[in-house]
Amino acid sequence: MVGKKIQAPKGVSEYMPPRSDVFEFVRQALIDPARRAGYSLMELPVFEDTELFTRGVGASTDVVSKEMYTFTDRGDRSITLRPEGTAGVMRAVIEHGLDRGPLPVKVWYSGAFFRAERPQAGRYRQFYQVGIEAIGLDDSAIDAEVIAIADAGFKAIGLTKYRLDLTSLGDAESRAAHRKDLVTYIATLDFDEATAARAAINPLRLFDDKREEMQTAMAKAPLLMDYLSDSSRAHFDQVKKYLDALGISYVLNPHMVRGLDYYTGTTFEFVHELLGAQSGIGGGGRYDGLMAELGGQELSGIGFGLGIDRAVLAAEAEGVIASQEFVSDLMIIPLGELAKEQALKIAARLRHANKTVEIAFGDRALKGAMKAADKSGARYVVVLGDSEIASGHVELKQMNTGATASVRIDSLINEL
The missing domain is CATH 3.30.930.10 (Bira Bifunctional Protein; Domain 2)
Structure with a gap:
């Protein structure tokens, strides 16, 4: 079941x-x-x-x-x-x-x-x-x-x-002066019970109410920016001056x-x-x-x-982040047990050099492994078999162009 x-x-x-x-x-x-x-x-x-x-x-x-x-x-x-x-x-x-x-x-x-x-x-x-x-x-x-x-x-x-x-x-001085006039203003408005309760605790909350009728009601309410104390205004003016200097609009x-x-x-x-x-x-x-x-x-x-x-x-x-920014540098396709062991060692060395390297596990046939490599988006692919291990060279294939080059295994880091 x-x-x-x-x-x-x-x-x-x-x-x-x-x-x-x-x-x-x-x-x-x-x-x-x-x-x-x-x-x-x-x-x-x-x-x-x-x-x-x-x-x-x-x-x-x-x-x-x-x-x-x-x-x-x-x-x-x-x-x-x-x-x-x-x-x-x-x-x-x-x-x-x-x-x-x-x-x-x-x-x-x-x-x-x-x-x-x-x-x-x-x-x-x-x-x-x-x-x-x-x-x-x-x-x-x-x-x-x-x-x-x-x-x-x-x-x-x-x-x-x-x-x-x-x-x-x-x-505190600015807010106290503003609150006095704001409370007087909102006393002329008709609120539901929940809104009135919030206003009683903090009338500034009414400016944050996204309902259209509340936006209309608060459109002519006194604004705190018009009540800033001298010290608050000086502080805020200085913040704006620094942002201007930094080129932040x-x-x-x-x-x-x-x-x-x-x-x-x-x-x-x-x-x-x-x-x-x-x-x-x-x-x-x-x-x-x-x-x-x-x-x-x-x-x-x-x-x-x-x-x-x-x-x-x-x-x-x-559309500022391209998917290819997150693909692997290299996919290694091992053919056989010895190749799988060597692929693990090669991948470990390249990863230690901050390269992103994947291995095609599962003993798939070469054609299926190449399809998987293509779907992975890896920039390069190498096939590693007995002959490659014996010669110390692999064919490095660039996936987006199909171009290949013979590269020494111990020099792969220089090609990626």
């Missing part, structure tokens, strides 16, 4: 070969600029105490109120699969005393995150991100560097059809608030023009009160989260 097939849960993103090669290329392209800027890896659990997110992310956000995967474990503790990365990083920095050492603390992370959303293209219940955090200094140059690292990652993939939206959510978007309550000051989002409704491919900002909220020092920080899934979709939409 054949058992019933088990399928993946609805709304998860899975990557099978050859598309998984694209996924890994994109992930590494987003990580490498952070490494080159001196950021170190931080590996964190995928589940945390639920309170970390209710306090850190904000009870009024959709993430906390609607989208978290929360359960009670066997110890009767409330546990949540991480919906974002910054709160967990901050918890770890406080717990392990990194904030007591050299500042800023500069870390990067990558992995799976979870939100109970309605699945659609580019919006998954399990999704993947690369993120960085720079914690401990309130310096506008760090803001610019963080944005530049994200921009460099997208450029390394080859993306061009995106823009950077930029704003400032100000300091941006669009000021005073309506942007992002989906997490901890953002303050510089806030940004990268938007791709070919992805439709799910156009955000990454974003972040400054979070100057988050560490204190989670029981740590009064230290500022800034970071971002870049969506690997959406960056893959953007790369595919732009």
Whole structure:
């Protein structure tokens, strides 16, 4: 009796070969600029105490109120699969005393995150991100560097059809002055009960409401950018000056608030023009009160989260990643047991020299093995039999042209 097939849960993103090669290329392209800027890896659990997110992310956000995967474990503790990365990083920095050492603390992370959303293209219940955090200094140059690292990652993939939206959510003084007038404005509007409850906790959340009627209602609402204190405005002006010096273009978007309550000051989002409704491919900002909220020092920080899934979709939409970028350098077809042993040794030497080498296993006939090599996309193929081993030479075939050349086995590295 054949058992019933088990399928993946609805709304998860899975990557099978050859598309998984694209996924890994994109992930590494987003990580490498952070490494080159001196950021170190931080590996964190995928589940945390639920309170970390209710306090850190904000009870009024959709993430906390609607989208978290929360359960009670066997110890009767409330546990949540991480919906974002910054709160967990901050918890770890406080717990392990990194904030007591050299500042800023500069870390990067990558992995799976979870939100109970309605699945659609580019919006998954399990999704993947690369993120960085720079914690401990309130310096506008760090803001610019963080944005530049994200921009460099997208450029390394080859993306061009995106823009950077930029704003400032100000300091406590700025937000207090703005909140007073915003509350007065929204008091004239008629909301449903759930929206009114969110507005009571954090009225800025109304700017993040994507419903058309809410967009219309908030179109004339007072904007926080018009209430920036002198120090907030000076900080933001300096960030823009640094971005101009780096040649990074941006669009000021005073309506942007992002989906997490901890953002303050510089806030940004990268938007791709070919992805439709799910156009955000990454974003972040400054979070100057988050560490204190989670029981740590009064230290500022800034970071971002870049969506690997959406960056893959953007790369595919732009057609910037060719499949041949991920093929093998060489396929070896061994004919017989002695040839198979020699093929393993040859492959080991070439792999040690950073070449990607495959072996046609399974004792297939030469014709079938050549078909497999053609399908694999390998750039070169050699057939290895007793005569080749005895002579020390193989016929190296370039698959895209069909050209062949006699090459010494010990010189293969020079021809690939």
